[in-house]
Amino acid sequence: MKQSKTFIPTMRENPSDIEMRSHQLLLRAGYIRQNANGVYTYLTLAQRVFRKIEAIIRQEMEAIEGIEISLPALQSSSILKETERWDSYGKEMFHVADRQTNQLALSSSDEEAIIDLLRDEVRSYKKLPLTIFQIKTKFRDEIKPRAGLLHSREFIRKDAYSFHSTEESLDEKYLEVMQAYTNMLTRLGMHFRMVISDGGTGSHEFIALTENGEDRIAYSDSSSYAANMEFAEVHVDYETPKEKQLEMIKISTPNQRTIEDLASFLSVNPERIIKSLVYKVDNDFVMVVCRGDHCVNEYKLKRFLNVKHMELATGQQIEELLGCHTGSIGPVKLPIGVRVYADHAVKAMVNVVAGANIDDYHLLNVNPERDFAIDDYVDIRFVQEGDASPDGMGTIKFTEGIGVGHLRKLGTIFSEQMKGTFLNEHGRTKPFIMGSYSLGISRLLATIAEQFNDEKGLKWPKHLAPFDIHMITMNVKDEVQTQLADELYAVLESYRYDVLYDDRAERAGVKFADADLIGLPVRIIIGKRANEGIVEVMYRHSGESIDWQKEEVLEKLQSFFSAD
């Protein structure tokens, strides 16, 4: 493609108000433009990357017997009402006014549509399992569109749904999809981790590791274990100190209301202070205690309590319940009926500090189980860096990233609601057992850009770059240069390289700056030594620069592109 004949609008300056590096670069390098808040145009460079991403996705999905279809963007309310998502989506869903019924929405997810399709057509277990996928534009009216393609209101996603007659069949497909996703992201050249994203084994996310991500993940430094922060389990063997239990003493702690204040006031380590929190759960109050240096993970707590509504008790509620301020509460001598749940670490605490349930007083030498009852020990805290990995291999580290894919065992939730059923081998009507598997494609574009750039611009992995080679004539008025460039361009194209040929009558500096921004893996510069048949080659990733004789170009390119 001759650059003079295409449309790659680059920008010299960083657009204002845009913080995310990938967003800046995709705009500056002419990959995308914004049309409206959270709505983007993909320009030709982005289209070329999408084509490559999509080809990889199709191959890997087809390798696990994925069947590609295309459901419409317009969704009818009737199916969304069957799962009550017509209402529960709320303002995230775009409603569409049509001339007939005003009962259409723009698709943000297709569980309903896919069940509606299959429930009429797949009536026997013999036709299962089926894995259906599509690559589609999706719509979600984000309350605050941001970070360019990461939180846009119109985006491209691969989604897939699998249908099974048995749990085992779902489990098997789930593992296949995991492998397919691993293959895809590996082929895309990404740095990523598959992380656990629920308490069980029914949900995993693929997180692209980035310096500034939206997701924090905990991973083992010595195994494949990784989980979203809120889901990372804590499996630590706490050692109980061999101390003699001492007598509990009440002491005055005026105005010491936080763990930090108290630790410094009493000169004790926060590890020796019990952190107490009261939650209102339905109509009851529950006290949750953990070590002072730990943080309660409300996701875990909520799952453990298995309740819909749970919130931290207000100052007033605590005052009414315990007769003191929040800063002085503790698990000793609670009113009858207040359950106490303790993190496992509490079991190993001896002679520690806790609130006295009297304003400005704390207790010393508190010993769990001796001084207060514990209804249950539960994994209730956030994992910390340095904790042992739950799989017993290595220790936990933290990193940040961006979620690009999500695998979920849906089970029969949707199929029961929608009466999506089949006859099993005994002739009984059963709901489809389902899995869902999404992968953000426009998100991948942004994420890869986030992973592969430097201060000058983008640096595409070679299998994904919009073109293989950026060929630049230093001076288009120089006939020798132009002739060599034209000749080389023809040869490279005939060898099926995708070449972006910068034949523009611009200064060399402008051309190099654009090439840095665009970020193709190999740059061939045809300059002053064209008369000797010598071109300069630069690798974008390494920055390495070498002179090649024109005769050796093909061979050297082949060795570069065929290497892993």
Added chain:
Amino acid sequence: MKQSKTFIPTMRENPSDIEMRSHQLLLRAGYIRQNANGVYTYLTLAQRVFRKIEAIIRQEMEAIEGIEISLPALQSSSILKETERWDSYGKEMFHVADRQTNQLALSSSDEEAIIDLLRDEVRSYKKLPLTIFQIKTKFRDEIKPRAGLLHSREFIRKDAYSFHSTEESLDEKYLEVMQAYTNMLTRLGMHFRMVISDGGTGSHEFIALTENGEDRIAYSDSSSYAANMEFAEVHVDYETPKEKQLEMIKISTPNQRTIEDLASFLSVNPERIIKSLVYKVDNDFVMVVCRGDHCVNEYKLKRFLNVKHMELATGQQIEELLGCHTGSIGPVKLPIGVRVYADHAVKAMVNVVAGANIDDYHLLNVNPERDFAIDDYVDIRFVQEGDASPDGMGTIKFTEGIGVGHLRKLGTIFSEQMKGTFLNEHGRTKPFIMGSYSLGISRLLATIAEQFNDEKGLKWPKHLAPFDIHMITMNVKDEVQTQLADELYAVLESYRYDVLYDDRAERAGVKFADADLIGLPVRIIIGKRANEGIVEVMYRHSGESIDWQKEEVLEKLQSFFSAD
């Protein structure tokens, strides 16, 4: 692809209420399903055809320097208000409710979006011409969605827009696009005609010829000339009969109000009767006359008069103007101020019949120009079969078809409205000169299905078929058959044939009926003679059936698929 593992839901019976053949077959053969009124899901077979169509479109558009981008589906009102289409689209446009402004619509056309993109980025004639294309889902709230994919509310279209600094550059690109479209449709294997679809040279349609089409076209039997009926010019040399002009006579013609009645009452050929029509044009009345066997083409009339509003005068208006009923009007002795326009054929009429402007009276021996004045002779009638072709080659025939592509010289209409300008070589600000070029992709699927079928099902052209080969095991319980089929399947896949392998435990009759419906070009049946290494091959197009030795399968397939 093993048929047992994919999703091709065929139907034995024709769905009720569906008239169009292609629509019936695409449903029955499991290519599409309807989700809502005018909204369809494309199943895997359709997706495979789309991939092939799209690859051809991309190649041909890129060959004429088309640049692929992707504009969003969500369009902001601000740009649509610049061209006033936010209002003028009316109910054809889907409005989208969003949480902020309620000022979004779903794209049905992208003139505004593309100008909005380029007006900020292309400021000099040096960056022109540019041809931008995209393959996108589009939305139009048809008042009456019908004929399956032909008039759906959500559809796939390739659209393209070209931008130029001179008319010559637009003309050149327009011809290139014409050639590209001709190449595409030829490669798709379609029967089509490019037809003139306006009075000048600024609009052409590509019409797929079908038995029952929505469009009627006139074409030359001996040249490439073709036009939409309403735009087909009439260039006929009428011979003036060598008769002496006779004296005009008024005669009674009681209740003879149509040309047919009158011709039979007077025993004259309709060619010898003047057909007179009165139109109300703004605040004036105009009489239009043509030969009794011709039909006035109101499109041509309206273009000639160059007016916005024009309608046939009512009976009452005619009574007030001429004092008689519609059936007795004629051009002789009209009130002052009523202009008369005559079709060219009228010039050659001698001693003919016309209405007398008196109820139940006509005039005989009327001679134009002697008996009434003619303001202008104009090409004002519909072309007829048997007329000479306007290009002087051959005679006109009629046929029907379905419009699949539309080329238009937009000129500066939109760019002036939207201030889409560039600086020309003299430094003057000029509006972009534009062309637009659409091609309906979901429409093509339906149209090709309409052109290639028989009573049993679809018959895909081989370059477009969703799979190359349908391989069928007659009896999957027969180990010899299954083994040969598995073996052949592996070999064919390794030779990069796309094979649909019917390994289902269905009766052979069911499998054959499905295969007929689906319509792949080559069928390989593995049946009783598997033990001799013999398979039966059937060509879907010719219906020809031959036995092949398994060893010769590859060679024979290659010669079939490499032939034109």
